[in-house]
Amino acid sequence: MKTWVKWTSGTIVVLGLAAMGAALVGQQMAERKRMRQISVPVTAVAYTRDASALVRGKYLFESRGCTECHGAHGAGRSFVNDGKGTHIAGPNITPAGVVAKYQPVDWVRTIRHGVKPDGRPVMVMPSEDYNRFTDDDLAAVVAYVRSLPPVKGGGKAVVELPLPAWVMYGFDVIPDAAQRINHALPPAQPVPAGVTAAHGAYVANMCIGCHGENLSGGKIPGGPPDWPASANLTPGEGSAMVRYKDAAQFLAMMRSGKRADGSAIRVMPFDSISKINDTDLQALHAYLQTVPPRPAGQH
Secondary structure, eight states: OOHHHHHHHHHHHHHHHHHHHOOOHHHOHHHHHOOEEEOOOOOOOOOOOHHHHHHHHHHHHHHHHHHHHTTSSSOEEEEOOOSOOOOEEEESSSSSTTTTOOHHHHHHHHHHOOOOOTSOOOOOOOHHHHTTHOOOOHHHHHHHHSSSSOOSSOOOOOEOOOOHHHHHTTTSSSSSSSHSOOTTTTOOOOOOOSSSHHHHHHHHHGGGGOOOOTOBBBOOTTOTTTSBBBBBSSSSSTBBGOOOOOOHHHHHHHHBBBTTTTOOOOSHHHHHHHSHHHHHHHHHHHHHHTTTOOOTTTO
């Protein structure tokens, strides 16, 4: 009996030391990963002050999730703070904020590729959702952000995560946006706006960060542990789309943040999503009817 107890105690001690060692290594790897230099092919998109571009940029800024992280006026916003070690805030991106010295190429590198002007990865920002922006849409968003009234001070980016999350990031269990993007892809080509699957495919790019490249859902990369898995948007096993037989039901959910049975949907940024226009939402619904079926969470 004593031998068994000693063996068990020894095993526990060894496992504990191994876990501590793995945590230390993972934390060091996470820091190196955050500080790594990423070289991506970037072609600058020229600035524009065109009035229609400003209108389009405002629409995209408000409906594609930018306000969720940066606030309605771009001055920064704390959007996750669970009191358990996770605190994430988007920075001030008004002309007096972190983008004050940005050049056209810096906007492209950050928005499309998830890479800061200094070559380090952007943390948390879902650049994979914006990687497929057309040049015109990217220019429109930049034009609108550059037109915002300058807000001085405050609004700095905050990325505070518990140790297990940093360890998983270090071991690539949690990838950053720059790892999830195919940087060799050329910009998307414009598709005429309309209630078509082709236009819906363009709109659906905004869903990739949470629902995955194939839209089959699953655990949201980098999300707090209490966040539910994102829904399977394909017609596959466990699909959430069975609840929305027609575009009207789909639009009602996207506007209200509630399922057909009245239950609230967690995590999705409905403050932004509710501002997507009818054409984009109807096109998105049409496109989701055409994607290949996949079991939930299969990427």
